[in-house]
Structure formats: structure tokens, C-alpha cells
Amino acid sequence: MVNAFSFACSACGKCCNSPPAMSLRELFRHRDLFVGCIAIGRISRVQADDALAAALFFPAGDRSGDFLSITAQGYDYPSAGRCPALDSAGLCSIHANGKPDMCDAVPLDPLVPDSLQHRVLATRARGAGYIGADCIVPGTHADAALLVAEGRIVDASARAAVERRRTAIATERELWGRAVFDSLRASSTQGKEALARIPPGGYATISIVPALLAVAGLSAACRELCVAYIASQMALIERNVAQAIARRHLNDRPVTQELRGFLASHVRAREVLLESPAAPPVLSDRLRPIADDYFSGP
Template structure:
């Protein structure tokens, strides 16, 4: 079977049915639009001989496939038995079923104003080796989010870009987006991810009972405050950036809850409860940050204060 897929985006918005994964810097840039949180995902380690099947497409993992997964895990993910992702994410009520950045006409309001990098990667997956991206596309093609979009096609199609062919990502723009997203995930791990992983190790990653509550392929959501408390130590400027972010997030959470109360949907209640928890965590963090910090020493990963400031603000540190 020819494992080739083409892609032609019509900007219909069908795949923009929830907030995207984002870097912390992207969340800071769009602090008045996206509520941020940390998603902890569980990803079972791949084994030689394991079969991955999507419809008529099947791959039996060989040593090279497993090594490719391990390389991505070593640079982008976190290992404790299974492999875990720790990523920043936008949050909203699932009942809304749309990204907060979508306009009424279904177009992206921030397409030319700092659209999250993960949106450029769509419909590929940066956590899957390039040799298996055809399975990602086959699965997307069958998912509800893409039904009727007519944007992913098996084989070559006039007017569509050929993305993958015979185990290779062949489109230059797609390859570039994958590389930049992977670099961004590595930077997230350096700036705050590894420190948060270590902070959560005892209560979560070293606790079989706690880990049992994260199913294979599933996620656990927590406040983004642990990431903020990691980076505030870098400098007084980072502290102020975090305080400004917290203020914007509290106001955004209050607005989102107010809109939900007007909708009067029972299925919104658990989300409202979680959002109130995020708001409480922000307020506690702000109280902590009201206490003067000791002299800056850089992030837990050793990044210089200037580098962390530049990362969060989108500036270039000379």
C-alpha cells in the first residue's frame, strides 16, 4: 500500500474545535485570549514488533522505529517507566467546541499575529517519527474533527500539497514546522518543564496510585502555576511578567465563567469548578510573589535571566 498523503487547508475551522497546545511564551503573548494550564499525558513506550494500525494502514515497529521514538522522548518528553509529556495548553469549555481565536466566520483571528506554532504543524504530530506520519494522517482522516473538511487525501491530489510519501515528510513547509515545534518543545523542557517534572516527581511520578489516574493515551490537567513559580526566580523582570500574566488570567477566567453561567449547561459545571481552582491557584501564587525575591540566579535548568526574559517576551537577548 502506498503510504502517501496530501493536504489542502481551506481554513474551514473544523479542526479548530478546541484551544491548541501552546508554548509558555505563546500563552504569555495571548494572555487575554487563552486560559493556560499544564497537560500531563501518558504515552506507553514503543516496543520492537508492536503493530500500529489505522484502517488499512499498518506498521510493525522495527528497531529503527523504536530508536526514533526514543530519540524524541529523550529530547522532548519525560521518562518514569512509561513516557510522559508535560506541555502548556490552552483551556476552554468543551461545550463551546471552538478555539477562542476563531472569528464568527470561522477564520483565525491571530493567523497573522502570532498563531501558535502547533497550529502550523497540523495535521502532523511532532511526537511521532517522520517515518510514521502517514499513520497520523490516516487517523486524522477518519476523525470526527476532520469529517467533511476534505483536506487530507490519500495519495497525490491536484491543488493539495503532498505531505508524506513512503515514510518521509516531503513538503518543505511541513518539515520546517515540525522542526520548529520540536525545538520549541525542547526549549519548554529547558526553561520550565524539567523543573516541574522534578517538582511533581514525589507526589505524582513516583506514586503508582497517582499515576494510575492517568490512563494510557490520557491526560491529567493541572494549573500552570508550577511553571510560573519555576521561571520567576530568573529575574525581577520575569517575576513582573508572571504577575502581569496572572492578572490577565484571573480576569479571563472570571469572564469565561460568567459566560458559562449564562449558558446554564449542566456539562459545564465540572469545567467551571476546575477554572475556579485555577483562579484560586493564581491568587495564591500572586500572594507568594508579593514577597520580595532573593537575587536572581537563573532558571532551574541554568538558563540565564536574559535568555528566560527574551523567551517569555519574544524579544532577542543580545
């Protein structure tokens, strides 16, 4: 297999056909634009080296030896066929105003070790979603930047974007990912069976609320952020569902059902946060300054 690939973005929009993977901090910033959810992915043990597994993932806890990634994700109707951040001209409306780190990392995958990024690029170069883009080419080319070679990410800007994304995942793994993982591990047999059915490379989505409740318990500032975020998300979900009903696409119905579930969970979470006194967990003393600094940043 070719282990060197170059990349030249043609701004064709083929990689902007759905909401990106995002950090919760990025979702807070763009709370009126992206519906947020939690994506639970299964990472094959073949694709997870020890360093990445320790920093980013959780053990799946079954005989496979696989890992689980628990990250935030933008969510929208697949029938839209475009990222919610695209403007009427098909250009990114937040390119210079908080563009998600994952978008800067594309076409690389921060969840994959650097030594296997050439496989990511080879798969994407021949994938249906990239047909006609011709942005990923094997080897070196005069009109394209060399991206990966000999098991390394050699382009400095791409390497920096991948590292920013990995740092955000590692930080949020501690701020809320571990709490979500612990709740999943303690869930019913039915819930554990649902996790076991996620194939390697696949993922399942659930409401963002478990992450919000974990973060809201870390500090008063985080609690205020979560309450404001919930209000924005409720309004956004209602708008998106109304637009989908007007489109009357049959394929939208499962997504509408899931969005209504998200909305109901937001309603319950808002009631909990507004009516119950703050009761930070024991670990909040250690995580509070980290969370306040992280979520107040850009």
C-alpha cells in the same frame, strides 16, 4: 498501510474546535485570549523514538516504559466547540499575529516521529472530527500538497512548523518542564497513581502555576512577565466562568470547577510573587539568559 498523504486545507474550521496546544511564550503573548494550563500526556514507548524522547519527554517511571510529555495548553469549555481565537465569521483572529506553532503544524503531530506521521494522518482522515473535511487524502493529488511520504515530512512549510513546535517544547522542557516533572515525581502516592491512570495518547490537565513559579525564579524580567500574566488570567477566568454560568449548561460544571481551582492557584501564586523576595534557584545562572531571550522573542 498507505505511507503517503497529501493535504489541502479547506478552512472548514473542524480542526479549530478547541484551544490548541501552545508554548508558555505563546500563552504570554495571548494572555487575554487563552486560559493556560499544563497538559501531562502519556506517550507510548512505541511512538517515541530515542531522539524525540531525549529532547521532549520524561520517563514515566513505571513498568510500561512509556514517557510523559509536559507542555502548556489552551483551556476552555468543550461545549463552546470552537477555539477562542475564532472571530464572528469563524476565521482565526490571530492568523497573522502570533498564530501558535501547533496550528501551523496541524494535521501533523510534533510529538510523533516523522516516520510515523502517516499513521497520524490515516487516523485523522477517518476520525469523526474530520468527517466532511476531505482535507487529508492518501497518495498524491494535483490539487493538494504532498505532506508525508516514505517516512518523511516532505512539505517544507509543514516540516518547518513541526520543528518550531519541537524546538519550543525542548526549550521549555528545560526552563520549566523539568521542575514540574521533578515535583510530580516527588508528589504523594495519590498523585503518582493519578499519573499512572493516564492512558497512552491521553492527557490530564493541571494549573499553569507550577510552570509560572519555575519561570519567575529565573530572572526579574521573567518574574514581571509572570505577575502580569497572572493578573490577565484571573480576569479572563472570571469572565469565562461568568459566561458559562449564564449559559447554564450542566456539562460545563466540571470545567467551571477546574477553572475556579486555576483561579485559586493564581491568587496564591500572585501573593507569593508579590510578597516574597526573589530567590532564583542555583540553575538560574545558566538558564537566565536563555529564558530572557526566549520569552522576550516573538
